[in-house]
Amino acid sequence: MIDIMGDNFQTNMQPKMMIDLAKQLLLRGNPDMTSFTIMGEGMRLKGIYYYQANEEDVKLAQKMIDNWMNPNTPKNQLLKPEKSNKWVQ
Numbered sequence: 812m813i814d815i816m817g818d819n820f821q822t823n824m825q826p827k828m829m830i831d832l833a834k835q836l837l838l839r840g841n842p843d844m845t846s847f848t849i850m851g852e853g854m855r856l857k858g859i860y861y862y863q864a865n866e867e868d869v870k871l872a873q874k875m876i877d878n879w880m881n882p883n884t885p886k887n888q889l890l891k892p893e894k895s896n897k898w899v900q
Contacts, residue, residue, distance in 0.1 A: 847872055847892045 822829075849866040849872055871892075878890040 845891050848851065 812847055848869040849864050851862050851868070854861050875890045875892070878884055
């Protein structure tokens with residue numbers, strides 16, 4: 812699993828932060844989680860498949876991540892995606 816993530820996943824989170832998040836997940840049991848799907852379209856160019864992400868969704872995802880990663884953001888001000896057919900909570 813770690814090899815697959817290493818080949819396909821990129822982050823600027825420090826290892827300690829990832830370990831702390833994993834501990835919280837394991838110790839608390841059923842965590843309160845929110846997910847967000849970045850919509851887009853698949854396309855094939857010269858025989859290679861690409862996913863073209865919706866720029867508006869990318870910007871919103873970046874804004875939510877910045878908000879959640881800021882230790883000074885009060886819990887009641889954490890941004891969450893609105894419920895719609897493309898958002899999952």
